[in-house]
Amino acid sequence: xxxxxxxxxxxxxxxxxxxxxxxxxxxxxxxxxxxxxxxxxxxxxxxxxxxxxxxxxxxxxxxxxxxxxxxxxxxxxxxxxxxxxxxxxxxxxxxxxxxxxxxxxxxxxxxxxxxxxxxxxxxxxxxxxxxxxxxxxxxxxxxxxxxxxxxxxxxxxxxxxxxxxxxxxxxxxxxxxxxxxxxxxxxxxxxxxxxxxxxxxxxxxxxxxxxxxxxxxxxxxxxxxxxxxxxxxxxxxxxxxxxxxxxxxxxxxxxxxxxxxxxxxxxxxxxxxxxxxxxxxxxxxxxxxxxxxxxxxxxxxxxxxxxxxxxxxxxxxxxxxxxxxxxx
Amino acid sequence: xxxxxxxxxxxxxxxxxxxxxxxxxxxxxxxxxxxxxxxxxxxxxxxxxxxxxxxxxxxxxxxxxxxxxxxxxxxxxxxxxxxxxxxxxxxxxxxxxxxxxxxxxxxxxxxxxxxxxxxxxxxxxxxxxxxxxxxxxxxxxxxxxxxxxxxxxxxxxxxxxxxxxxxxxxxxxxxxxxxxxxxxxxxxxxxxxxxxxxxxxxxxxxxxxxxxxxxxxxxxxxxxxxxxxxxxxxxxxxxxxxxxxxxxxxxxxxxxxxxxxxxxxxxxxxxxxxxxxxxxxxxxxxxxxxxxxxxxxxxxxxxxxxxxxxxxxxxxxxxxxxxxxxxx
Numbered sequence: 334x335x336x337x338x339x340x341x342x343x344x345x346x347x348x349x350x351x352x353x354x355x356x357x358x359x360x361x362x363x364x365x366x367x368x369x370x371x372x373x374x375x376x377x378x379x380x381x382x383x384x385x386x387x388x389x390x391x392x393x394x395x396x397x398x399x400x401x402x403x404x405x406x407x408x409x410x411x412x413x414x415x416x417x418x419x420x421x422x423x424x425x426x427x428x429x430x431x432x433x434x435x436x437x438x439x440x441x442x443x444x445x446x447x448x449x450x451x452x453x454x455x456x457x458x459x460x461x462x463x464x465x466x467x468x469x470x471x472x473x474x475x476x477x478x479x480x481x482x483x484x485x486x487x488x489x490x491x492x493x494x495x496x497x498x499x500x501x502x503x504x505x506x507x508x509x510x511x512x513x514x515x516x517x518x519x520x521x522x523x524x525x526x527x528x529x530x531x532x533x534x535x536x537x538x539x540x541x542x543x544x545x546x547x548x549x550x551x552x553x554x555x556x557x558x559x560x561x562x563x564x565x566x567x568x569x570x571x572x573x574x575x576x577x578x579x580x581x582x583x584x585x586x587x588x589x590x591x592x593x594x595x596x597x598x599x600x601x602x603x604x605x606x607x608x609x610x611x612x613x614x615x616x617x618x619x620x621x622x623x624x625x626x627x628x629x630x631x632x633x634x635x636x637x638x639x640x641x642x643x644x645x646x647x648x649x650x651x652x653x654x655x656x657x658x659x660x661x
Numbered sequence: 662x663x664x665x666x667x668x669x670x671x672x673x674x675x676x677x678x679x680x681x682x683x684x685x686x687x688x689x690x691x692x693x694x695x696x697x698x699x700x701x702x703x704x705x706x707x708x709x710x711x712x713x714x715x716x717x718x719x720x721x722x723x724x725x726x727x728x729x730x731x732x733x734x735x736x737x738x739x740x741x742x743x744x745x746x747x748x749x750x751x752x753x754x755x756x757x758x759x760x761x762x763x764x765x766x767x768x769x770x771x772x773x774x775x776x777x778x779x780x781x782x783x784x785x786x787x788x789x790x791x792x793x794x795x796x797x798x799x800x801x802x803x804x805x806x807x808x809x810x811x812x813x814x815x816x817x818x819x820x821x822x823x824x825x826x827x828x829x830x831x832x833x834x835x836x837x838x839x840x841x842x843x844x845x846x847x848x849x850x851x852x853x854x855x856x857x858x859x860x861x862x863x864x865x866x867x868x869x870x871x872x873x874x875x876x877x878x879x880x881x882x883x884x885x886x887x888x889x890x891x892x893x894x895x896x897x898x899x900x901x902x903x904x905x906x907x908x909x910x911x912x913x914x915x916x917x918x919x920x921x922x923x924x925x926x927x928x929x930x931x932x933x934x935x936x937x938x939x940x941x942x943x944x945x946x947x948x949x950x951x952x953x954x955x956x957x958x959x960x961x962x963x964x965x966x967x968x969x970x971x972x973x974x975x976x977x978x979x980x981x982x983x984x985x986x987x988x989x
Binding site for chain 2: 379382385386387397398399468474513520605606609616618620621622624625638639641645646647649650651652653657
């Protein structure tokens with residue numbers, strides 16, 4: 334790249350960042366689309382955003398399909414708006430190839446908030462991306478962070494590992510379950526028991542809600558530390574998001590967790606480091622994956638190794654070790 | 662390692678492999694425990710197993726928690742046993758830290774088949790493993806493959822990416838849903854629509870079963886290829902596993918798929934290559950992850966990069982690129 338075009342890129346980047354800071358939704362949407370499709374030319378913008386970012390509180394919400402996450406988030410949005418907070422929502426669906434579906438869902442939700450400039454809802458799918466959704470979600474969150482929202486909500490559909498990784502971008506994590514999710518041990522993934530700051534049993538009017546609540550209390554009891562009276566023990570709350578009941582208590586818990594975080598900065602720094610450690614490892618792996626898939630020399634070596642494995646002349650472990658050694 | 666101890670290892674490996682071939686369950690169980698805990702000393706055994714393996718048909722079964730997978734698998738087991746087939750089941754729960762839970766589940770299931778030497782059920786969790794569960798499951802399947810079972814069933818709990826990757830070890834993939842799983846678009850992950858060979862709507866006596874069935878038919882219609890009349894179009898079947906109804910049709914579909922696979926070897930070779938490509942990439946990433954986490958030099962560089970990112974002097978993308986370049 335010539336010096337001139339480097340200056341041009343720098344200029345274009347700064348203009349984009351200014352537009353984001355002015356809150357231009359179309360610019361944000363376009364950037365997120367580029368991130369979603371794996372366009373690596375956004376790296377220079379993201380690098381600049383990172384230097385200035387990290388200022389907006391990120392609330393993570395997850396749970397199994399059908400738990401009523403979106404309804405709960407919409408109820409929370411209403412409350413945040415009541416308090417005058419401007420909120421962006423990133424809804425991540427790791428596996429949906431149905432952009433139509435996601436957009437339809439967004440439209441329905443956007444209609445509800447369409448007259449409201451203080452709300453921005455954006456879906457993100459994983460179509461075309463090879464792994465690394467947590468990385469892509471982190472990039473999209475950086476774009477939203479640069480826009481000066483008072484709060485960012487990241488909502489993930491599903492209960493897999495990539496969703497757990499996405500939650501590592503959040504300051505406060507809300508896990509939504511229903512009595513129908515089955516027994517707590519089976520339905521709440523281990524990782525979620527560890528990363529959840531607040532647990533919500535939604536659809537609390539259906540049978541088994543109390544049992545689910547006490548199961549979750551038991552399952553999260555390991556988080557209590559007798560030697561550390563100031564540690565955060567996740568509350569387990571019941572809601573009926575459809576009727577708006579129990580929402581106030583969730584808001585209170587979110588506020589309490591934010592207060593806890595701000596009054597225990599050393600503890601928070603520790604958690605942030607642990608979260609970022611996983612995310613940086615994901616970045617590293619994402620990049621390794623891209624290089625293997627996209628670089629022709631790597632690719633050729635890889636396909637030859639694949640031939641050996643398929644012919645059973647070499648096992649996958651040995652093949653992987655040889656490939657990695659060859660690239661070092 | 663001295664030449665003597667190498668010979669000893671070789672000897673010990675061959676003895677283990679002989680014991681596996683004789684069907685010694687305790688040896689298999691112990692090897693799988695070592696694989697589970699990430700013990701890299703099993704590599705030499707796995708390498709020898711790979712050279713001889715790939716002979717047993719692997720049936721993959723997955724679906725969301727509470728869909729009735731275990732019940733369905735138990736019903737299928739009964740039928741396979743009726744036909745005199747000896748079957749091993751590997752039940753993979755990517756996130757359960759509750760080995761107690763898994764063992765309890767196994768015990769209940771084993772009781773049912775306890776007098777039957779033709780069935781072996783083994784759970785596998787991800788405790789202590791950093792990612793790479795598909796790799797670990799593949800290793801465990803290789804152990805079972807060496808034991809001369811007529812059929813291996815790999816059952817995965819959940820619907821995340823690692824489960825989809827685990828299914829890449831299977832010759833035939835059964836996806837279990839229920840009417841309560843919500844609408845097909847939301848609940849059946851995209852990857853599953855692509856890898857499923859047979860779809861089952863279990864709990865077919867509950868409301869919405871027909872709609873679920875037709876939704877799934879619609880959602881899998883993209884698999885039909887008008888230019889390829891011999892392509893496999895996944896059947897969508899209804900079952901009530903608890904009452905044993907609909908099981909015969911599932912068995913027929915499994916047999917039909919096996920027949921299809923054996924009568925279209927070129928097509929199967931293509932699929933096997935595509936599956937193995939993803940698995941080898943996972944191996945590579947697993948190894949990269951281990952080296953980053955376990956090698957002190959890598960680790961130190963990594964922690965320094967983490968410092969830079971947390972201080973916002975460097976963004977995660979750039980940090981990852983620098984780390985990877987430094988290790989090449």
